[in-house]
Every structure is written in C-alpha cells, then in structure tokens.
Amino acid sequence: MTLLLEVEDLKKYFIEGGFLSSILGGTRIVKAVDGVSFKLSRGETLALVGESGSGKTTTGRLILRLIEPTSGRILFDGIDITGMKPGELRKLRPRMQMIFQDPYASLNPRMSIGKAIAEPLVVHGRATWGEARREALEMLERVGLTPASDFYERKPIQLSGGQRQRAVIARAMILKPDLLVADEPVSMIDVSMRTSILKLLLEFRREYNMSMIMITHDLAVARLVADRIAVMYLGKIVEIGPTEEVLNSPRHPYTEALIAAAPTIVRSARKPRLRIKGEIADPGRIPSGCRFHPRCPYSDSKRCVEEEPEVTYYDGRGVACHYPLSP
Amino acid sequence: MLEVKGLNIDYMTLRGPLRAVKDAWLSVDRGEWLSIVGESGSGKSTLAMSIPGLLMPPGRITSGSIVFDGKELTRLSREELRRIRGSEIGVVFQDPLTSLDPLRTIGDQIAEEILEHDAASSKREALEMAAEALEAVGIPRNRIKYYPHQLSGGQRQRVVIASAIVLRPKLLIADEPTTALDVIVQAKIMELMKDLQKKLGMAVILITHDIALAAEVSDRMAVMYAAEIVEEGPVDEVVSRPLHPYTEALIKATPDLWREKTLYSIPGNPPDLRNPPRGCRFHPRCHRVFDRCRLEEPRRLRINGRTVSCHLHG
Numbered sequence: 129m130t131l132l133l134e135v136e137d138l139k140k141y142f143i144e145g146g147f148l149s150s151i152l153g154g155t156r157i158v159k160a161v162d163g164v165s166f167k168l169s170r171g172e173t174l175a176l177v178g179e180s181g182s183g184k185t186t187t188g189r190l191i192l193r194l195i196e197p198t199s200g201r202i203l204f205d206g207i208d209i210t211g212m213k214p215g216e217l218r219k220l221r222p223r224m225q226m227i228f229q230d231p232y233a234s235l236n237p238r239m240s241i242g243k244a245i246a247e248p249l250v251v252h253g254r255a256t257w258g259e260a261r262r263e264a265l266e267m268l269e270r271v272g273l274t275p276a277s278d279f280y281e282r283k284p285i286q287l288s289g290g291q292r293q294r295a296v297i298a299r300a301m302i303l304k305p306d307l308l309v310a311d312e313p314v315s316m317i318d319v320s321m322r323t324s325i326l327k328l329l330l331e332f333r334r335e336y337n338m339s340m341i342m343i344t345h346d347l348a349v350a351r352l353v354a355d356r357i358a359v360m361y362l363g364k365i366v367e368i369g370p371t372e373e374v375l376n377s378p379r380h381p382y383t384e385a386l387i388a389a390a391p392t393i394v395r396s397a398r399k400p401r402l403r404i405k406g407e408i409a410d411p412g413r414i415p416s417g418c419r420f421h422p423r424c425p426y427s428d429s430k431r432c433v434e435e436e437p438e439v440t441y442y443d444g445r446g447v448a449c450h451y452p453l454s455p
Numbered sequence: 456m457l458e459v460k461g462l463n464i465d466y467m468t469l470r471g472p473l474r475a476v477k478d479a480w481l482s483v484d485r486g487e488w489l490s491i492v493g494e495s496g497s498g499k500s501t502l503a504m505s506i507p508g509l510l511m512p513p514g515r516i517t518s519g520s521i522v523f524d525g526k527e528l529t530r531l532s533r534e535e536l537r538r539i540r541g542s543e544i545g546v547v548f549q550d551p552l553t554s555l556d557p558l559r560t561i562g563d564q565i566a567e568e569i570l571e572h573d574a575a576s577s578k579r580e581a582l583e584m585a586a587e588a589l590e591a592v593g594i595p596r597n598r599i600k601y602y603p604h605q606l607s608g609g610q611r612q613r614v615v616i617a618s619a620i621v622l623r624p625k626l627l628i629a630d631e632p633t634t635a636l637d638v639i640v641q642a643k644i645m646e647l648m649k650d651l652q653k654k655l656g657m658a659v660i661l662i663t664h665d666i667a668l669a670a671e672v673s674d675r676m677a678v679m680y681a682a683e684i685v686e687e688g689p690v691d692e693v694v695s696r697p698l699h700p701y702t703e704a705l706i707k708a709t710p711d712l713w714r715e716k717t718l719y720s721i722p723g724n725p726p727d728l729r730n731p732p733r734g735c736r737f738h739p740r741c742h743r744v745f746d747r748c749r750l751e752e753p754r755r756l757r758i759n760g761r762t763v764s765c766h767l768h769g
Contacts, residue, residue: 179637319705320705320740392671393714
C-alpha cells in the first residue's frame with residue numbers, strides 16, 4: 129500500500145489568557161496536541177478515539193491545516209504541507225475534505241442543497257454551473273436523497289438530520305478527495321440511521337480508494353469503519369494498532385477502560401471491569417511522567433510518575449506505557 | 456407506586472395540535488428501575504417530564520391519569536406538584552449547567568432545596584445534609600463551598616444528583632443524564648445511580664436513546680416510537696427476545712463491541728407526527744410488515760407480563 133499521509137511529532141499549544149494576564153503572569157499553556165505521529169496509507173481508515181480533551185479534533189484540524197501547528201510536520205502525498213502558503217494550499221484543498229459533527233451548522237441555510245453540493249466544483253474551477261448541476265444531481269441520487277431534482281431545490285431546514293448529513297457528505301465527495309477527515313459524523317444522528325451514514329462513507333472510500341480519518345468517542349463506531357485505531361489521551365497517542373487486535377487485547381490501561389465503559393446489550397459479554405480512577409485532567413495541567421498515571425489502576429511505580437513513556441512498536445502495534453498489559 | 460394510564464399529551468402548534476404522547480400505559484414498582492428508550496421525537500422526554508408536572512407549554516395533558524403513591528398527579532395544583540418534586544420525586548436533566556446556578560456555591564444550592572421543603576430547621580442543619588448528600592455521590596464534603604465552574608462536567612452531574620436525592624425521594628427521573636458526558640464518566644454516573652437505587656430503595660425512570668445503556672442498568676424497559684410505547688417488559692426478555700420489530704431492528708442497528716459487526720440500519724425516516732402513517736406507525740419501515748399493518752392500528756396486548764402493540768402477536 130502506498131502512503132498518503134505522514135504526521136510527525138505534531139504539536140499544538142494554545143496560550144490561554146489575554147493581554148492583561150500576560151502582564152500579570154496569569155497565562156498558561158494548554159497542550160492540546162503534544163507530539164502525535166502516525167502514517168496513513170491510501171484507502172486506509174484510521175480512527176482517532178478518545179474523550180473530550182484528548183486532542184482528537186484538534187489533530188484532525190491540524191492535518192488539514194485549518195489551524196496552524198506549533199511544531200511538527202505533515203506530509204500529504206509526499207509533499208510537506210506544514211509551511212505551505214495559502215495559495216499553494218488552495219490547490220491541494222479539493223484533495224482533502226472534512227465533515228463535521230453538526231450537519232445543521234455545515235450547510236448555508238439560505239443556499240439550496242443542490243447548489244451547496246455543486247458549488248465546490250465551480251469554486252475550484254472544475255466545472256461550469258451547468259455541468260456542476262448535472263454532477264450534483266447524480267451525487268444526490270448516489271447518497272440516497274431522491275428524487276434528486278426535488279432535493280436539489282430544497283433548503284437545509286426542509287431536511288432531517290440524517291438527510292442533511294447525507295448532503296454534507298455529497299458536498300465533500302463531489303471533489304473525489306484522497307483524504308476525508310470525519311469528525312464525529314454520526315454522533316448527532318439517530319441510532320436507527322447511524323450505520324447507514326457509516327455505510328455511505330465506506331462505499332465512497334472503496335470507490336475513490338480514499339483514505340479516512342474517523343474522529344469518534346465511540347469505540348463501537350470505530351470498529352465498524354476503521355482498519356486501525358489510535359487511542360488518544362491528553363494530546364498523545366497512547367495506543368495504536370489494527371482495530372480488532374486493539375479491541376480484543378488492549379495493551380494500554382486507558383484503552384481497556386474505554387472498552388469497559390462501552391455499553392452492551394450482550395448479557396454474557398466478558399467485559400473488563402471499569403477500574404479507572406477520576407476524570408481526564410485539564411490539558412493546561414498535564415500530569416508528570418506518564419500523563420495517565422493519576423488514573424491508572426495498575427501502576428504505582430515511581431517510573432510512571434517521573435518518566436514519560438514513548439510509543440514503542442511491536443508487530444504493527446504501538447503502545448505508550450511502561451508496563452503494558454499482556455495479551 | 457407509579458401508574459400511568461391512557462395518557463395523551465398534545466402540543467399546540469401553529470399548524471394544529473400534535474400528539475407527542477399517545478395512549479401511554481406504564482407502571483413502576485417501589486425500588487424498580489424502568490428505562491424509557493426511544494429516538495429523538497419519540498415522546499420519551501415528554502412522557503417522563505409530564506409525571507412530575509414539568510411539561511413545558513404548549514404541551515398539555517389532554518386525557519389519562521398519573522397516580523403516584525396514591526395521589527392523582529394530573530389533578531394537583533402547580534404548588535402541590537412543586538412540593539412533591541424534590542421531596543418525593545427527584546429530577547435530573549441532561550445538562551447539569553441548566554440545573555445549577557453559576558453564581559452560588561453547590562452547598563448553598565442543595566441547602567436551599569432542603570429548606571424550601573422544610574426538611575431542616577436551620578441553614579446549618581441543611582448544609583450538613585448537603586455535605587452528606589455530596590459524599591453519597593462521591594464528592595468530598597470539603598467541596599461544599601465550590602462553585603459549579605470549579606467542577607468538571609461529571610462532577611456537576613453528581614451535584615445535580617445529590618440535590619435530587621438529598622430528601623430521599625421515592626422516585627428519581629433522569630432525562631438523558633449522561634448524554635453530554637464522556638463514556639467513562641457516563642459509566643461511573645450509571646454505577647452511582649445503580650448504587651443509590653439499591654441503597655435508598657429508590658425507583659428510577661431513565662430516559663435514554665441508548666438501548667445498550669438501558670439494557671445494562673434497568674429492571675424493566677419501555678420502547679417508544681412515534682409517540683407510542685410499542686413494547687414494555689422485563690429488560691432481559693425485551694433485549695433477548697424482542698416482541699416488536701422496531702425493538703428488534705433498533706438492537707440490530709446499535710453498534711456494539713460485543714456483537715458481530717453489521718452495518719444494518721432501519722430504512723426510512725421517523726414519521727412526521729402531524730401526519731402519522733395509517734395503521735401501525737412503524738409499518739413503512741418495518742421488515743415484517745403485512746397487509747393488516749397498513750390499515751389497522753395495533754392494539755396493546757399483554758403477553759406473560761409484557762406488553763406489545765403489534766399485529767404479529769394477534
């Protein structure tokens with residue numbers, strides 16, 4: 129498989145507090161993303177999983193250069209896009225698309241659905257409005273918003289949540305991107321329609337040999353779409369590996385806790401017990417050593433308090449823990 | 456302890472009345488946990504909130520009865536309902552920030568709840584009770600002087616729960632209490648509620664869109680679709696042998712780490728309640744539909760301590 133994306137030691141620090149606090153010394157550094165590295169092949173889906181404050185959404189935005197990294201490198205199809213100027217970046221934009229959690233906020237309420245889908249083709253000089261309209265109609269059909277000519281004229285308010293997310297996907301897919309970053313695309317969709325949205329994304333992935341980064345808090349959703357899972361905690365990847373392997377035998381205690389916390393209807397499920405302590409720390413006050421140590425149910429070793437574990441790889445799996453769980 | 460009989464709730468809208476809850480029947484025993492499961496617009500919150508008299512206008516109970524501990528709640532005045540809320544029925548909402556005042560300490564807020572119900576003779580006594588309630592939900596008593604913003608989302612929800620249980624209500628109604636929280640925090644809050652249910656012998660009504668979450672904590676489960684309770688029964692039976700095709704499909708469509716991977720989803724969209732389908736409301740999306748479903752509304756049937764509204768069963 130060929131590589132599409134390489135992320136190297138990506139960091140994003142925010143400075144919190146305004147001008148006044150900078151004089152009075154009240155500012156603090158929030159390390160939202162604190163050294164994230166991974167590779168993504170063509171046609172591959174990686175799920176970034178974690179709780180709020182884990183840095184998963186910030187990582188997604190950094191990759192598409194929607195926000196500027198503090199340091200680190202992003203290689204897209206071999207091109208270093210980290211320091212790229214807006215003009216050059218614009219040429220690459222059609223190849224990398226993002227969809228967001230809230231389909232209500234992603235569509236212009238005044239623009240018809242069809243026009244919203246056709247627009248990127250015109251904006252990027254790929255087609256005239258006439259051609260774009262034809263392609264948008266095909267795309268509406270493709271995402272199940274039929275009859276297409278009827279949906280073309282509708283406004284976002286006339287669509288249900290699930291239908292809007294289909295329109296948002298159509299708009300992102302009309303450019304046939306190489307990379308899609310999907311940030312919690314189904315968390316606001318009703319359960320009965322959730323998997324139909326995931327299925328649609330998987331179909332486009334296959335059709336375009338598209339790579340996908342799926343940002344989600346829900347391991348069960350990650351399992352349905354991802355080839356690999358990266359579990360994030362306080363700005364770092366703590367575990368990464370093939371989906372089924374990570375879920376069947378987690379090596380990081382935090383991954384195990386996420387699995388233990390996932391609800392199931394299966395009465396006989398052999399779930400690990402939820403032994404994790406407390407809540408995720410404030411990213412402005414990251415604990416010393418292993419950032420998970422205050423919540424870790426296993427370790428009381430000095431090493432975990434003092435020394436930060438780096439991700440070490442073995443057999444295609446990576447884990448950042450001094451004392452990883454045995455399989 | 457609680458019996459809801461033939462309850463109908465309408466919302467007056469500009470385009471005419473909309474029936475948000477249609478002919479609902481429920482009962483909850485002392486100390487029992489009932490979860491009401493449904494998707495957005497199913498009427499689950501409207502139904503639950505009507506019990507303690509928290510229905511927001513333009514919502515209105517048009518017929519039916521709610522009997523709680525021998526009292527007919529639909530006939531009580533606003534003042535009488537206010538007295539029952541807090542002391543006999545505790546309520547927890549989705550977003551803890553809507554229930555907490557950002558400008559007052561958490562201790563003062565819980566103490567006020569106690570004093571409003573004349574459950575303590577002095578502020579000092581009320582604060583002592585508040586401290587005990589905070590401890591019961593896992594918040595150290597020295598945080599009694601904290602303001603809501605000094606706490607995390609999960610801790611705030613614990614404070615709301617402390618405030619809801621401080622007067623030892625017989626029933627706790629929780630409307631999506633963990634939807635705004637992370638999964639691990641959610642699991643911990645559920646553990647806490649389960650623990651309190653047992654320790655205080657309190658009944659619980661949990662409103663949730665997550666059938667797996669409901670399956671893990673409840674004794675009984677009611678499933679709602681398009682303003683109707685389509686199925687109700689002991690949770691183990693409902694989950695392992697659903698009688699209604701909607702329940703069956705909802706289980707199948709819910710991603711679950713411990714079941715086989717499937718990309719199944721329920722076809723179509725939930726109906727517009729102003730113009731619900733004829734016959735059974737689920738029939739346009741049902742995988743077991745037959746002629747009768749399109750014409751005739753199913754009646755509520757009792758089968759071995761369970762209820763279901765579906766023509767498949769007679």
